[in-house]
Amino acid sequence: MASRAKATIFDIAREAGVSKSTVSLVLQGSGLIRPETAVKVRKAIEDVGYVYNRGAANLRKAHSNVIGMVINDLTNPFFAELAVGMERVFQSAGIVPFIANTAENPVRQEEVLKSLMEQGVAGLIVSPARGTTPGAFRRLEIAGVPVVFAMRRLPESRIPVITPDNHRGAYLATAHLIGKGHRRLAFFGGSSDLVVYHERLGGFREACETLGIDARDALIIEGETNRKGGMACLETSLAMAEPPTAALCFNDAVAFGVMLALRKRGLEPGADFAVVGFDDVVEAEHYMPPLTSVAVDSAGLGERAAHVMIKMIQSRTTRAEDHIGAVNLVVRESCGPDRRTRARAMGTGGAA
Amino acid sequence: MASRAKATIFDIAREAGVSKSTVSLVLQGSGLIRPETAVKVRKAIEDVGYVYNRGAANLRKAHSNVIGMVINDLTNPFFAELAVGMERVFQSAGIVPFIANTAENPVRQEEVLKSLMEQGVAGLIVSPARGTTPGAFRRLEIAGVPVVFAMRRLPESRIPVITPDNHRGAYLATAHLIGKGHRRLAFFGGSSDLVVYHERLGGFREACETLGIDARDALIIEGETNRKGGMACLETSLAMAEPPTAALCFNDAVAFGVMLALRKRGLEPGADFAVVGFDDVVEAEHYMPPLTSVAVDSAGLGERAAHVMIKMIQSRTTRAEDHIGAVNLVVRESCGPDRRTRARAMGTGGAA
DNA sequence: TTGATTTATTGGAACGTTCCATTTAATAAG
DNA sequence: CTTATTAAATGGAACGTTCCAATAAATCAA
Structure with a gap:
């Protein structure tokens, strides 16, 4: 309200009976000023309701702390x-x-x-x-x-x-699915204008090839990186001639969408279709069923x-x-029969 | 790398063969300068890699746009x-x-x-x-x-x-619970150092009294405003002599916690214990079961x-x-037999 | 042609700081 | 008692803008 013109170091100087330079020194915590003087100045700073003007300071200092x-x-x-x-x-x-x-x-x-x-x-x-x-x-x-x-x-x-380590994370997750016996795999969500997408997809592909699955048999569906995208991916995949039985999702949001769409069709995530997410957001642990996901910290x-x-x-x-x-595959219950529920696989996903 | 000293309006002025004032005018989009001059200046601005220094400008203008x-x-x-x-x-x-x-x-x-x-x-x-x-x-x-x-x-x-409208939101939600036949109600989560808490609790109490329930019979348990807090509240309440059958939660996070804790005890949210949240975050709609909540936009x-x-x-x-x-009570399935599933109650929650 | 008016452009002071070079005061050394 | 040394405080220029008042150039009226 009152809002008298903004106080400057000159106002402080007058109030404390010193020069503006002294005030500046105090503001910067310089050891050159006598302690008693510093106290006097600091009191004046309070009294006049001073607000430091960082813009003005940066003008001289040429390096901000923002x-x-x-x-x-x-x-x-x-x-x-x-x-x-x-x-x-x-x-x-x-x-x-x-x-x-x-x-x-x-x-x-x-x-x-x-x-x-x-x-x-x-x-x-x-x-x-x-x-x-x-x-x-x-x-x-x-x-x-x-x-x-x-x-x-x-x-x-x-x-x-x-x-x-997107590549490794995707590799671990995919190896986990293959280890569970899945042969028709899918990669859901994301789009190729993201470098991350290529990294994760690369890990997926490498796991397929290394572990004896022809990567050309894998189903890759791009899509939005949110719930809606996940739902769409699942629908598309189930319309195929030979639908996949498991999917690595671009991220957890997509995975949630996939599980939602499964339920909507009367299918049980885990038992009827295995789902792995990526990111391991807090919700993953509390979802129904708890989502197996790649934790990225x-x-x-x-x-x-x-x-x-x-x-x-x-x-x-x-x-x-x-x-x-580093990434960990956190195994929960979204990938079928829970042989090792809630175990934390640290850097090993069954790549044997 | 190269990082020659930062370019200023003087550098632009030299480059364009005008004065610094002219450059300043161009920067501010003033209509006073001849279009051809403006073009010339704008080209110079690009050429010297100029970055506007808002700190310096604010020094004069005394009102930032931040x-x-x-x-x-x-x-x-x-x-x-x-x-x-x-x-x-x-x-x-x-x-x-x-x-x-x-x-x-x-x-x-x-x-x-x-x-x-x-x-x-x-x-x-x-x-x-x-x-x-x-x-x-x-x-x-x-x-x-x-x-x-x-x-x-x-x-x-x-x-x-x-x-x-926290008071009204809590009132609507509570009235909904009472309308479902619940008589032993609880208010879960939040703490009294928050004004919001008192507002929501006030709505809860008013609904109880207006609709024929002695507010002193209601169970009020403070707690953290997150999942963990919700879990704790439920545990505490079930340990009582006459545990409640329904709860209005301080927010959705608390409600999620309550539902989680119910499941953990083998109880089904909705059928065995009614839960209403507050805020209606996006997850509320996708939860199992979908959470009835007060939407606050x-x-x-x-x-x-x-x-x-x-x-x-x-x-x-x-x-x-x-x-x-304004707030709406969004009725979903977390409050027992879904008489009117997925209907949106706008400003009316059964306060009759 | 001259003066008045409009249109474009410009120099200079100011904004609130920092920091260097200086001054002043206090202390130590000779 | 001087003079050198150290400690504490200070004045002034500079930072990159804006904006006012002033100038210069162009247009118009008489």
Whole structure:
């Protein structure tokens, strides 16, 4: 209401009877000022209701402490987890990261990136939107802003990447299905404009071939990466001449959709059709039946991404090594007769 | 890599053979400059790889276009939905909101608010963390920054609030349970340091009294507002001498927990124990059994909050009217014999 | 042709900080 | 008692914009 003109360090200086420079020093916690003076100044800061103007400071300092995270879908708990992991690290480093959502929209992403750059971010952690064009991050590179990709990568980009081991995860899951005796397999959901898709599909294919199944017999159906997509995939597959008996799904959301569609047709997930998900979101454990899924530790990947970012900023580089995170197949009850229910298979999925 | 010193409007001016003022005018899209000149300048902007420095600009303009949203729990899809609703509105207004997560931690919230203020935000939409002290927003008020509370309110605060009609929602849900013939009711989850809790509990109590049930017979168990809390509540209640036969849950997460715990005891949610949730998150519809819940349209509330914020900024005020959003009871199958499955009861819950 | 008006462009001060170079005050060394 | 040394505080320039007042160029009226 009252809102008198914003207080500046000059107001503080007058109030405390010192110079603006002294105030500045106190604000930065410099040891050069006499403790009593510092106390006096700090009191004045309180009294005048001062708010530090970081914009003005950055004008001189030329390096802010703001880090942005650009997330492609905030409503997916999987990405929200990623964000939370990053925050944990930044918090302990005294950094407040700003999150922006692109809602899987490359145009929006462009706006978001522009805005963050204008704000003078020190670095950016990005899970790029589907359909991102290769040039979208050129401006960032030119400006020399450190960028890390998390969970997703772009084809032919030099930007460091933190992702789970998608290939291995898909391999483990597929081997598990084959080990259960399934011979007609399907891969449901996702689309080929995502690098992740190719990685996971690659693991699926390799497992098929290694374990004696002709990959050309496998059914591959692209689709949306959500429940609806999963339902559609299942319907399509059951309309085939020789329908599959098991499916590896692009992610858990797709798997939930598949199970939903099975129920709707009077089929029991697990007994009548085996389903494996990917990501192992919290819901997977509580679903009916509990979903077998590839756990990727998204919060851990978020932490790792944050650490890499901090390193990059400190060493003033825009390059860093990629990091491929370990995955586990978490076996639950969505793949038929529960021989080893609720056991955690760590790095072994029956690839014998 | 190369990263030559950041280009400024002076560099553009030199490149285009005009003055810095002209460049500034072009950047602001002023109609005062000759179109050909504008084209020339815009080309120079591209050529030098210029990045607008909003911090410097704000130094003069004294009003940024940055809006912050402070969310208490980003992993709850309910709050993520709220964020998405807000973003929709801001996007069409050309504003990029920055989201920050407080993880339900008042200390973290303090840091976040401080950081956002230092960044010079034009306004703040906040879903306050549980346990927020009344003074937490004093600095914002002093600085005259517009603030809107969303989903949650603080006791005795003058800050405008956008919330669902918690009292009515709880009333409708409770009346529904009573209409089904239940007489021993429970209210599960939440805690009394949340204003929302009192609102929902108030609706519950009013329904009991109005519809002929002594509210003192009702069982009220506080607890965490997540699955775990729900499980604990159910266990506690079943240990009572005369256990309840139905429960209104503080939110859907609690309701999911209750259903989980029922199953674990071999009881069937719906048939053996009626459960109603609150919020109607997307999972509610797909759960087994589908959860009857109070829909609050969180995305819509987010949009509303964003609109109010934009109005406040334009009219340079820090006051605005509260907004209480309508709620619907969405009846599904978690409350016993499904007399009217999948019907949407709009504003009427059987309060006759 | 001259002056008035409109249209485009420009220089300079200001915004709130940081940081360097300086000054002043206090202390130590000779 | 000087003079060198250290500690504490300060003034001024700079950061990259915006915006006002001023100028220059073009158009119009008389």
